[in-house]
Amino acid sequence: MAHVIGIDIGGTFTDAFAADETGRVAGVKTPSTPPDFSQGFLAVLDELAAALETDTRSLLADTDYIVHGTTSTLNALVTGDVATVGFLTTRGHADSISIMNLEGRYAGLGADEVQDMVRTNKPAALVPPQLIREIDERVDHKGAVVVPLDEEGARRAVRELVDAGAQAIAVSLLWSFRNPAHEQRVGEIIAEEAAGLYVALSSDVSPRIREYARSATTIMNTQVGPRLRDYLQPLEAELRARGFSGSLLVMQGSGGCVDSGAAPARAITTIGSVLTGGVVGCMRLAGELGHRNVISTDMGGTTFLAGLVVDGEPVSTTSTVLNQYQLSVPMVDVHTIGAGGGAIAWLDAGHNLRVGPRSAGARPGPACYGEGGTEPTVTDVDLLLGIINPDNFLGGRKKLSRELAEEAVRTHIAEPLGMSMDDAAAAVYAIQNAQTADLVRKVVVTSGQDPRDFVLYAFGGAAPMHCASYAADLEIGEVVVPLGPTAAVFSAYGLAASDIVLTAELSSPTNFPPPPETFNAAFGQLRRELDAQLSEQGLKFASVGYRNEADIRYTMQLAEVETPVPSEELDEAGLETVGAAFGELYERLYGKGAGFSEAGLQLITYRTRAVGGLSIRPRLAEVPPAEGDPRPTSSRRVFLDPRHGWQDAAIYDYRDLAAGHELKGPAVVEAPTTTVALPEGCVGRVDHLGNLVIRYTQA
Amino acid sequence: MTVHIDDNLEQRPDGAVACRHCGTAVGVAAEPLRDALVRERDPQDAGPSVRAEPAHFTDRRVVLRLTFCRGCLTQLQAEIVPADEPSFRTRNLAVGR
Amino acid sequence: MPVIPVAGSEEFANRPVSPAETRRAVSDAVRLHDVDAAAVEAVDPLTYEVIRHRLTSITEEMGEALKRMSGSVVVTDCNDFDAAIMDEVGEVVQVGLYNTQLAASLDMAVNWTLRNRCRRPGIGPGDMFLCNDPWVGGGLHQNDVSLFAPLFVDGEIFCWTGAVAHQVDLGGVSPGSWSVAGTDVFWESTPIPPVKIVEGGEIRDDIEDVYLRRSRVPRLVALDLRAKIGANNVAHERLRALCQKYGAATVKAVMRRTMDDAEARLRAKLRELPDGSWSSVAHQDSARAGDREIYKIVLNLTKTGDRLTFDFTGTDPQVDGLINCTYTGLRGGIMPVVLTMLCGDIPWAPGGIARCLDIVSEPGTINNCTFPAGIGKASVASAWATTNVTTECLAGLLDSHPEHRQRLMSACCGTWDFALLAGVDQRGGGFVTMLCDSMAGGLGARADSDGVDTGGLAVIPMGRVADVEMNEFAFPMLYLWRREEPDSGGAGRFRGGVGASSCFIPYDSPVGGVHLVVSAPGKALPLAPGVSGGLPAGTQYDVLLRSTAIRDALAQGRIPTSLDEVGGERELVPVHLETGMGPDDVYYTHWQGGGGYGDPLLRDPAAVAADVAAHKVSRRGAEEVYGVAFDEHGHVVEAATRDRRAALRRRRAGLENEEVPA
Numbered sequence A: 001m002a003h004v005i006g007i008d009i010g011g012t013f014t015d016a017f018a019a020d021e022t023g024r025v026a027g028v029k030t031p032s033t034p035p036d037f038s039q040g041f042l043a044v045l046d047e048l049a050a051a052l053e054t055d056t057r058s059l060l061a062d063t064d065y066i067v068h069g070t071t072s073t074l075n076a077l078v079t080g081d082v083a084t085v086g087f088l089t090t091r092g093h094a095d096s097i098s099i100m101n102l103e104g105r106y107a108g109l110g111a112d113e114v115q116d117m118v119r120t121n122k123p124a125a126l127v128p129p130q131l132i133r134e135i136d137e138r139v140d141h142k143g144a145v146v147v148p149l150d151e152e153g154a155r156r157a158v159r160e161l162v163d164a165g166a167q168a169i170a171v172s173l174l175w176s177f178r179n180p181a182h183e184q185r186v187g188e189i190i191a192e193e194a195a196g197l198y199v200a201l202s203s204d205v206s207p208r209i210r211e212y213a214r215s216a217t218t219i220m221n222t223q224v225g226p227r228l229r230d231y232l233q234p235l236e237a238e239l240r241a242r243g244f245s246g247s248l249l250v251m252q253g254s255g256g257c258v259d260s261g262a263a264p265a266r267a268i269t270t271i272g273s274v275l276t277g278g279v280v281g282c283m284r285l286a287g288e289l290g291h292r293n294v295i296s297t298d299m300g301g302t303t304f305l306a307g308l309v310v311d312g313e314p315v316s317t318t319s320t321v322l323n324q325y326q327l328s329v330p331m332v333d334v335h336t337i338g339a340g341g342g343a344i345a346w347l348d349a350g351h352n353l354r355v356g357p358r359s360a361g362a363r364p365g366p367a368c369y370g371e372g373g374t375e376p377t378v379t380d381v382d383l384l385l386g387i388i389n390p391d392n393f394l395g396g397r398k399k400l401s402r403e404l405a406e407e408a409v410r411t412h413i414a415e416p417l418g419m420s421m422d423d424a425a426a427a428v429y430a431i432q433n434a435q436t437a438d439l440v441r442k443v444v445v446t447s448g449q450d451p452r453d454f455v456l457y458a459f460g461g462a463a464p465m466h467c468a469s470y471a472a473d474l475e476i477g478e479v480v481v482p483l484g485p486t487a488a489v490f491s492a493y494g495l496a497a498s499d500i501v502l503t504a505e506l507s508s509p510t511n512f513p514p515p516p517e518t519f520n521a522a523f524g525q526l527r528r529e530l531d532a533q534l535s536e537q538g539l540k541f542a543s544v545g546y547r548n549e550a551d552i553r554y555t556m557q558l559a560e561v562e563t564p565v566p567s568e569e570l571d572e573a574g575l576e577t578v579g580a581a582f583g584e585l586y587e588r589l590y591g592k593g594a595g596f597s598e599a600g601l602q603l604i605t606y607r608t609r610a611v612g613g614l615s616i617r618p619r620l621a622e623v624p625p626a627e628g629d630p631r632p633t634s635s636r637r638v639f640l641d642p643r644h645g646w647q648d649a650a651i652y653d654y655r656d657l658a659a660g661h662e663l664k665g666p667a668v669v670e671a672p673t674t675t676v677a678l679p680e681g682c683v684g685r686v687d688h689l690g691n692l693v694i695r696y697t698q699a
Numbered sequence B: 001m002t003v004h005i006d007d008n009l010e011q012r013p014d015g016a017v018a019c020r021h022c023g024t025a026v027g028v029a030a031e032p033l034r035d036a037l038v039r040e041r042d043p044q045d046a047g048p049s050v051r052a053e054p055a056h057f058t059d060r061r062v063v064l065r066l067t068f069c070r071g072c073l074t075q076l077q078a079e080i081v082p083a084d085e086p087s088f089r090t091r092n093l094a095v096g097r
Numbered sequence C: 001m002p003v004i005p006v007a008g009s010e011e012f013a014n015r016p017v018s019p020a021e022t023r024r025a026v027s028d029a030v031r032l033h034d035v036d037a038a039a040v041e042a043v044d045p046l047t048y049e050v051i052r053h054r055l056t057s058i059t060e061e062m063g064e065a066l067k068r069m070s071g072s073v074v075v076t077d078c079n080d081f082d083a084a085i086m087d088e089v090g091e092v093v094q095v096g097l098y099n100t101q102l103a104a105s106l107d108m109a110v111n112w113t114l115r116n117r118c119r120r121p122g123i124g125p126g127d128m129f130l131c132n133d134p135w136v137g138g139g140l141h142q143n144d145v146s147l148f149a150p151l152f153v154d155g156e157i158f159c160w161t162g163a164v165a166h167q168v169d170l171g172g173v174s175p176g177s178w179s180v181a182g183t184d185v186f187w188e189s190t191p192i193p194p195v196k197i198v199e200g201g202e203i204r205d206d207i208e209d210v211y212l213r214r215s216r217v218p219r220l221v222a223l224d225l226r227a228k229i230g231a232n233n234v235a236h237e238r239l240r241a242l243c244q245k246y247g248a249a250t251v252k253a254v255m256r257r258t259m260d261d262a263e264a265r266l267r268a269k270l271r272e273l274p275d276g277s278w279s280s281v282a283h284q285d286s287a288r289a290g291d292r293e294i295y296k297i298v299l300n301l302t303k304t305g306d307r308l309t310f311d312f313t314g315t316d317p318q319v320d321g322l323i324n325c326t327y328t329g330l331r332g333g334i335m336p337v338v339l340t341m342l343c344g345d346i347p348w349a350p351g352g353i354a355r356c357l358d359i360v361s362e363p364g365t366i367n368n369c370t371f372p373a374g375i376g377k378a379s380v381a382s383a384w385a386t387t388n389v390t391t392e393c394l395a396g397l398l399d400s401h402p403e404h405r406q407r408l409m410s411a412c413c414g415t416w417d418f419a420l421l422a423g424v425d426q427r428g429g430g431f432v433t434m435l436c437d438s439m440a441g442g443l444g445a446r447a448d449s450d451g452v453d454t455g456g457l458a459v460i461p462m463g464r465v466a467d468v469e470m471n472e473f474a475f476p477m478l479y480l481w482r483r484e485e486p487d488s489g490g491a492g493r494f495r496g497g498v499g500a501s502s503c504f505i506p507y508d509s510p511v512g513g514v515h516l517v518v519s520a521p522g523k524a525l526p527l528a529p530g531v532s533g534g535l536p537a538g539t540q541y542d543v544l545l546r547s548t549a550i551r552d553a554l555a556q557g558r559i560p561t562s563l564d565e566v567g568g569e570r571e572l573v574p575v576h577l578e579t580g581m582g583p584d585d586v587y588y589t590h591w592q593g594g595g596g597y598g599d600p601l602l603r604d605p606a607a608v609a610a611d612v613a614a615h616k617v618s619r620r621g622a623e624e625v626y627g628v629a630f631d632e633h634g635h636v637v638e639a640a641t642r643d644r645r646a647a648l649r650r651r652r653a654g655l656e657n658e659e660v661p662a
């Protein structure tokens, strides 16, 4: 029986999920093994085989795909453990990556940090000055050559960079996305001068207008490409040696994967690989449950991530910020909006109660962990309010100290503010939930949506303790807590259920509408590129779909809107429809009356995504239907809503529940991986896949 | 108590202002640089940062006015100003808070 | 020319007034919501923090909405705009992290509107007022157009929201509305005092036409008007929901407490700082085209207990030209650095912060001018110079405290390097644009670290510059370079951040050349001084190279990297100039860095060597200003450096031949 396996390697844990065509699934977890993450990869396969009551060799022999989400590229960039890169660019423009459009001083920082302007700094230089060379060549905005390429100069520059220790070379020339000839020629020269050296051209990596982000993207790609190659090649060889004959695929930040052989050339697309797993998991589960619009909230011990699924597709972005550098990489738009359960409650200089953004992190962690943390965190408060059972946290794997949590809240919050311990803890809980609502709202609204049109999914250790509250604040009617067999390894499930997604784009700024033949030719070219790339993957697809979009803006505006374009050839009327679709999207994003069509439109970038559906789609098994009413294991005092204060709540063990069971708030459900809080006014129902679906009977 | 006025100067409890590098007295609270050494030079003596001669743009004479500790010659103040203007740069920390 | 008073202009000479005075003036013309002190006291910590956080997120949403709806590069790419939430009389509760100059006077505009418009035409739900009269408030020069809107709850004005943004052209003699030859406001865009441009939720076409008719780019200005309407609408929807959920009285109580909290925290910080006074001066060269005078703004900053007094006595009288600013500009010049240097860790609630500040200034002076003085470039002229002198005095104050000195900065990029291009673009359409590259000025050095290279401007915490490709796509120009300029940061123990330069040619316009307006002071003398013995940043330096052979050079495969290589006839551009650029002309514009901190001879020689390697400091600068000696590989030679520094100490003090104790 053919299997598909998802393996998600995070900083702490390596998760794996396997499914076959019959709905038999297994999920396992092992510790990650930095710096050589491949050890954990192989170890988790053994565990997985054991869970499926087979051996690794048989499992591998029987596996069509392994989809791998890896944090290694991101980690490499964050820690600076990257290849030494030489950078070649157009004469006169090397400083683009140090000027950073100025925004590099604050990009990606929180509002508190931006406000403290005097203390802001740009990050360390991407490439040191001795590894940068400018070459004589110039292309203009139409793609015409203004200055021919000085090939001898380029050759000299390549030699100098190699002599200066470059292990890889990034090339980013002005307007290369309009006319890549100079970059391609430089690529050839590098191959002649230094055969085998890893090279990335900006016109391949990120063929999009705006040279700063394009150069930064190309450089970072070059920094991690050789490392990714050196990680994947031996890993794949090892898998082959253990009998694997299927495809090793690598997850990209875009939510789709690529073949491991093709991944190093586009290494930068794999950053965010692990962040997206949760959103992709939500998307798949939402598909099973019939939800089109989903807000995915993942609150763990150290981070709070939010993403969106709209009309069954993850909302993506075309750029992201890493280490304060702007990158042009199509990615699922995953926002880090908070510090998770480790968010610290504190009093500011004005004696006001604040929660986050500072975090106790994994070390020392919340005070109740007893690992040296003394400041009160959200997790401590969850414990004090009766939501977390100190003896059954993470299925009893970790014992928590109520005394330490009390001590932290009393000394840092309750006593200085003259509040009771209960009031202080309740305030922290409520502030955390309200802030989460604000931040989630921002994510939803800035993508032009209304939170009320969404179902909210809550996973990760901590989100289910808070979701009923922040979802109510957002006026969301339905919340899903995934608790089926995928719960512990939700991201790995997302990986196993993913598609091959390839993106090709072409910046060709022009007034809109261009002549239909120009427009059709652009998409035709992208389609051919993608077809070639799809066939290089060497896979058989159950289906192949294409999605075209054009980044369009009002002439004088710089904010472009990614506007969907039908995949057939368009005539003038068809282009008009695209223009109208832009207008509608624009008004949805920025408000009625905001558009000003008299200014005219411009098209900046053409983009096509090809989605190749893999032949195995993991199916989830149904849980048995309930017989009789759910039986609580106990009851305890909990505080879930400031309007109701302390209440007696029924405590349920998730393992006692079955499909169709309904639980009325106030109640708490203890599952092996998390705890779900159901405040008064909520009803939780176990669905046919074992998820807990929360609805509100009163606001 | 002795307070720092800036990177180079400190004010003693009695209001005397001294160089932090060498202890030389340079002034008093009301006039911290009273006894410091003042030199006026050509603005382009400030270095390559002054890109063109002021005379291209103004008919007034512009000077680089530098103030030094008489003990160690640390530069205590630097300004590029019209020569006919007195220095408006001064400060006056309260004595003995 | 002596000031000729204009009878009738005095009613627009606005000053901040107290909430009580506003209430008295408004009387029963419109009902103003209020809460008493007991209600403010009664807000519990939970409710306070939840609502405060939500107000912050609403301000952010406004800014985001405005930025994304706007059509102006200066807004969308350079963040030259801001948004604010105010209480019922206009006190600013929250200001966005964009151009804080702009929001520093919204309160005055709202206030004036309440007092002067409450009866005729009246103020009702769904109304929005437009203003670009800097004597009234809401902006620093006429290009800053504010749109502010009352939010009614239960028939009372609950609060106001406002959005301000720089509009690229609103008429006047020169494109861009910066009439460089102008002597008074009549050369410039005529100021519009508050007018009700949106009534009951609908744009009034007649008023909009009056507004747009003056502009060379009316469509762009119309688009931005809609952006501001959208930003206010977004905020109103959210604020209404907030009032519904928590009650208007509670939300108002939180607004009051936010301001009280900021005030209390600033007062507490001021009490920790020593009492004293700090004086300095900021200069500007040239008030209009052809003028070769140098003007000064003098500040004596006094800190007593928990108050700051800004006394500008001694400042030059207002002048014929475009560089004056009104009282609004004076206030807008002070507030940004009070926010960044004193309130980096305090909520930005200017309504509360302003209560700790007193301003003493004589009307009729260059940064508190009377009508009809020219104010076309007020925001970046006298208001900016006010920021420079305020920066220096606040830096002096902070430098005296062991902990608070962490948040001092020397003056940042001493001026705005204004270069405006107009003409016919490569698609055959008319265009006017302000080149915003000089947003990437250098920031001032700090007491413990260098200033940020090409890090921005003091007044805009989140400035941006557009990519070269974006500019070349949008406008008929081709860059030879855009690069950081060595030595442009003020030398010091900690170096000021470097500025940069752009060099470009007109390119691909069907008419060949472009029209160019330049207004960039700091040429006769640097405008960003150093602190604690640090040197000022470099001077502004703009050069027009006429009749070059640039096109031949490019075709032959050479991209020049210096003015010498560009060739042609070199014109040193004066502070103000309006001219044409032909197809063979090259424009080079080099804007400023930030001031230095401390004696440059105390800088770590290794840091100087790193600066030389990264082109932040030239070899000559390193040797002559920092006294560092290098070997042939560019490594520091320690002994030679010691000798060179010892010699330099004597030489710069004019003591070459005298013995000096070690």
Ligand SMILES: [Zn+2]
Binding pocket: B019, B020, B021, B022, B023, B024, B069, B070, B071, B072, B073, B074
């Ligand atoms: Zn001394």
